[in-house]
Amino acid sequence: MTAESDLTDRAHAQLREHPVLDGHNDLAWALREQVGYDLSRRDIAADQSAHLHTDLPRLRAGGVGAQFWSVYVSCALSGDDAVSATLEQIDCVRRLAARYPDLELVETADAVEDARSRGKIASLLGAEGGHSINSSLATLRTLRLLGVRYLTLTHNDNLPWADAATDEPAAGGLTRFGVEVVREMNRIGVVVDLSHVSAATMRDAVKATRAPVLFSHSSARGVCAHPRNVPDDVLAELPGNGGVAMATFVSKFILPASLEWSEQFEEQLRARGVAANSADGQRLLREHQAKTPRPVATVDTAADHLDHMREVAGVDHIGLGGDFDGTDHITAGLEDVSTYPRLIAELLRRGWSDQDLAKLTWANPLRVLRDADEVAASLGDEEPSIATRAQLDG
Numbered sequence: 340m341t342a343e344s345d346l347t348d349r350a351h352a353q354l355r356e357h358p359v360l361d362g363h364n365d366l367a368w369a370l371r372e373q374v375g376y377d378l379s380r381r382d383i384a385a386d387q388s389a390h391l392h393t394d395l396p397r398l399r400a401g402g403v404g405a406q407f408w409s410v411y412v413s414c415a416l417s418g419d420d421a422v423s424a425t426l427e428q429i430d431c432v433r434r435l436a437a438r439y440p441d442l443e444l445v446e447t448a449d450a451v452e453d454a455r456s457r458g459k460i461a462s463l464l465g466a467e468g469g470h471s472i473n474s475s476l477a478t479l480r481t482l483r484l485l486g487v488r489y490l491t492l493t494h495n496d497n498l499p500w501a502d503a504a505t506d507e508p509a510a511g512g513l514t515r516f517g518v519e520v521v522r523e524m525n526r527i528g529v530v531v532d533l534s535h536v537s538a539a540t541m542r543d544a545v546k547a548t549r550a551p552v553l554f555s556h557s558s559a560r561g562v563c564a565h566p567r568n569v570p571d572d573v574l575a576e577l578p579g580n581g582g583v584a585m586a587t588f589v590s591k592f593i594l595p596a597s598l599e600w601s602e603q604f605e606e607q608l609r610a611r612g613v614a615a616n617s618a619d620g621q622r623l624l625r626e627h628q629a630k631t632p633r634p635v636a637t638v639d640t641a642a643d644h645l646d647h648m649r650e651v652a653g654v655d656h657i658g659l660g661g662d663f664d665g666t667d668h669i670t671a672g673l674e675d676v677s678t679y680p681r682l683i684a685e686l687l688r689r690g691w692s693d694q695d696l697a698k699l700t701w702a703n704p705l706r707v708l709r710d711a712d713e714v715a716a717s718l719g720d721e722e723p724s725i726a727t728r729a730q731l732d733g
Contacts, residue, residue, distance in 0.1 A: 343684075350683035354402025357697035358455065359679050360704045362555035362585035362660030363465065363534070365409045366393045367431040369664040376431050378438055388675065392663035395441050395460075397677035404455045404701070405445075407555060408432045409665065410487065411467035414496040418473055425471040429464060429485050436462055446486055448709035463708075465532065465555060468494030469501060469520065474728045476523050488708065489530035489553055492520070492540060500728060502537040504566040512539035515731040518547045523724045525549045528715035530707060533557075534567070534587075534660070541573045550714035551581035551707045556660035558586045558593050558644040561651065565592045574648060577656040581710055583703045584652060585660030586644050588636070590668040593644055596634035597668065603627075638672040642685045645699070654695045658704045 366383075369391055374380040381387055383394040398406070410428035412421050436442040443459035445451050454461040464487045471490070472478040479490065492513075493503035500517035502510050510517070521544055524531055531548050533541045534557040545552060560568035569584050577584060587593070591601040604627045605615075613619045648657045663676050672681050683696060691699075 346684040346687050347680060349687055350680040351402070353683055353687075353693060353696055354680060354700065357693075357701045358402045358404025359659055359700045360405040360407075360451070360461075361403055361663075361676070362407050362553065362658055362704060363409050363467075363587070363665070364393060364406055364661065364663050364676070365411055365665030366391065366663075367408055367428045367435075368411050369393075370431055371428070376427070376434075378431075378434060383435070384439060384441075392661075392675040394676075395439060397675055398460055400677040401675075401679040402683075402700075403460060403676055403679065405451050405461035405463065405705075407463045407465040407489065407660075408435075409465050409467045409555075410471075411494070411665070412471060414468065414470060414494050417470055421468075421470045422473050422478055425466060425482070426485075429482075429487070432462065432464060444486065446488060447712060448705045451705060451708070463488050465489040465491070467491040467532075467555075468535070469498050470494065470496075472520075474499060474516070476520065476724050476726065479520065479523060479529065480527055480723065483527045483529050487529060488711075489532040489555060490524060491532040491535055491555060492517070492544065493536050495535065500732065502540050504535055504537050506537075508537060508539065510540075512537065512543035513547065514728075516726065516728040518543070519724055519726045519731060521547045522549070525711075525714055526718045526721050526723070528711050530711045533569075533573075537566070538570050538573065541569070542576075545573065545576050545580055545582075548580070549718070550711045551583070552577075553582060553704070553707055554584040554660070556585060556587035556589075556662040556665075558641075559647045559651070562644050562647050563593050563595050563598055565598050567592050569648075571651050574652040574656075577652045581656075581707070583656050583658045583707050584648055585658035585704065586641065586648060587660050587662045588641050588670040588673045589662055589666045590633075590636040590640075590670050592668075593640050593670065594634055594636035597636055600631065600633050601668075603631075633668075636670040638670070638681050638685050641670055641673060641682060642689060645686065646689065649695075654698055655703060657699055659700060 387394040412424040451461040
């Protein structure tokens with residue numbers, strides 16, 4: 340047996356004992372975009388590699404034992420349209436679980452472990468972007484009643500109460516209402532997800548929260564300076580907060596050369612006033628790729644981020660959030676949900692212990708979920724907040 344095949348066998352054995360609890364997968368949005376939620380047209384019990392990063396055979400092959408399914412909606416949707424679309428996303432995940440017995444909807448850490456013990460893929464809901472609640476704490480509470488366990492405070496665009504990483508600063512972090520959102524999330528057991536938010540919003544949220552935070556799909560800014568990544572000073576605060584940063588594999592987030600390539604292309608779009616998803620934008624993309632091929636990250640690149648995050652935050656405060664079916668900026672060797680054993684094999688090669696890998700893949704995010712529920716239980720006597728953005732922010 341070669342050393343490489345030995346590492347692969349060890350990785351598979353590790354994942355059988357301690358599977359991946361993945362922080363973020365956009366399958367539901369891909370199903371909306373591709374087939375208008377007609378699940379019969381994308382039977383995930385069969386190989387869907389021609390269309391998707393995710394299906395049941397590949398989840399099994401990848402050692403995924405639990406998945407946060409993102410109930411994301413685009414920032415192009417706002418107000419009640421965003422709320423309605425979020426409800427449609429929740430409905431999609433629920434329909435998937437009803438259609439496929441391998442998927443079991445759960446809400447608590449104990450339920451995750453129970454589902455996994457019976458061979459199920461524990462399925463949790465995470466809402467991506469505070470525009471999903473339309474600045475309404477009542478809507479936030481309703482999403483929790485529907486099973487949503489985390490809320491990413493922003494997506495790519497600012498909200499009236501929180502700044503996003505990829506928008507121009509406006510609020511300077513969280514406004515007073517933004518702090519109220521975080522406090523109400525703590526009270527009802529919705530985990531505060533800080534992927535996509537600005538560094539100032541990260542710092543404000545860590546200061547405001549009474550429960551551990553999560554970065555459901557963000558890597559290390561100290562390795563690649565994309566604003567979507569977590570700065571070292573915020574990573575260093577996670578031990579005191581109890582939170583977990585779940586590394587993602589989006590090539591432009593983890594490889595500096597890929598980030599530079601993307602920035603050059605985005606500058607071309609701005610100079611021409613062209614939207615990236617328009618016909619002209621896609622034509623320009625093809626021309627840019629033909630002239631200058633996009634640099635591609637590798638498994639080593641992703642492992643470099645995990646090494647750095649472990650060094651800065653500690654092994655108790657890191658996890659994995661692939662962002663599969665949410666990006667076309669794919670890392671070579673980590674193309675879909677089946678590829679986690681390759682990453683685990685690389686980390687074994689670098690000397691990560693079985694115990695450290697068990698924390699990375701499973702125990703750490705599960706602890707955040709359990710701690711969020713304990714905080715919510717301790718705050719059970721508090722009255723629901725009826726504050727509005729108009730009252731707090733004017």
